[in-house]
Amino acid sequence: MSSLRWGYGRFGRARRRGPSRAPFSLDKFVLPRWLRRPVRMFARLGEGDLKAPPYAATMLSAAFLASSVTYGAYLGGNLDGFVQGVTARTGFAVDQIKVVGNRETSEIDILDKLDLDGWTSLVGFNVETARERVATLPWVEGAAVRKIYPHTLEVRIEERQPFALWQQGSQLSVIERDGRVIVPYAGGNQATLPLLVGPGAPEHAPDFLARVAHYPDLANRVRGYVRVGDRRWDLRLDNGITVKLPEEAEDAALAQLVALDREQSLLSRDIAAVDMRIPDRLALELTPEAMTARQAALKEISKAAKRKPEQKI
Secondary structure (H helix, E strand, O other), X not given: OHHHHEEEOOOOOEEEOHHHHHHHEEOOEEOOHHHHHHHHHHHHHHOOOOOXXXXXXXHHHHHHHHHHHHHHHHHOOOXXXXXXXXXXXXXXXXXXXXXXXXXXXXXHHHHHHHOOOOOOEOOOOOHHHHHHHHOOOOOEEEEEEEEEOOOEEEEEEEEOXXXXXXXXXXXXXXXXXXOOEEEEOOOHHHHHOOEEEOOOHHHHHHHHHHHHOOOHHHHOOEEEEEEEOOOEEEEEEOOOOEEEOOOOOHHHHHHHHHHHHHHHOHHXXXXXXXXXXXXXXXXXXXXXXXXHHHHHHHHHHHHHHHHHHHHXX
C-alpha cells in the first residue's frame, strides 16, 4: 500500500506523488522562482508533512501584536516616540556626549540645546535639528552633530573670534573684527582685548590698530582707543596721558610721538595730554598737580624779580 503512495527522491527523502505537485505547475502555468519555496512549505504544512516549530503560535502572536502597536502609533502620529522608547531600552539610549572645539561656550549650554533626557534614543535622534539649536549659541560660528553608535553623540563647534571690547556709554560688548557684537562683556579671557570707545570705532579700528602695532613700545602702553566724532582718534595710555591725534597724517603723528618719547621721555612726564591736532605744533596739558607746582614756581620767580631792584638801592 505504501509503495503506491510514496516515492523517494534522489536524496532518499519521501515525497508525495500526484496532486501535491499541482501548485508548482498547473498545465502551462509555472510559479515564479521566488514563490516556489513559500508555496511548497505551506503545501507540506497543510498535508501534515511539516511540523511547526515550538512556540510558533506565541511568536506569531507577538509579531502580530507588535505590528498592530506600530501601525496604531503611526496612525496616531506617535511613531517617533514609540521608536525612541523601544530603541532606547534596547541599548541605544544616549549616555555619552563628546564636545569638541569649545573655548568660550559652556558645555552646559550645549547640552541644554541638545534637549536630551535619560531615554533619548540615538536611532531616532534628529542631528540636523540639534545642530540648528546649537548654532544659535552666541559664540558658535558653525556646528556639527554626529551619531556614534551605539550610544554616543559628538558635537563639534567652531567659535567666533573676539577682536576687541567696544564701549558705548555704559554698555561694554565683545566684538568681532568686522564689528559684529558677540556677547556683552562679562570679564574673563576678554579682559586683555583692546578697548574701543565711541560710535564708529569698530569700523575703523582694524586698520588703525595695525598701524599702531608698528610701534610696539607705544602699542603696549595704550589702554583705550577713543573715536572722537567719528573723525579722529585719542589714545589713552596706561599712566593716564591722553594723546590727541590729528584727523589726517596719523602715521606721521605717531612717528613723531614715538621719537619725542625716545629722545625726551615725553610720555613719562607729569602731563595729562599731548595735543597733536594742529600741524607743526605740539601742545602739552599739565596735570592739576603739575599745574599747581608750576604756578607756585612762577610766583617764586615773580617775587625774586621784585626783590632784585630793592637790593640795588
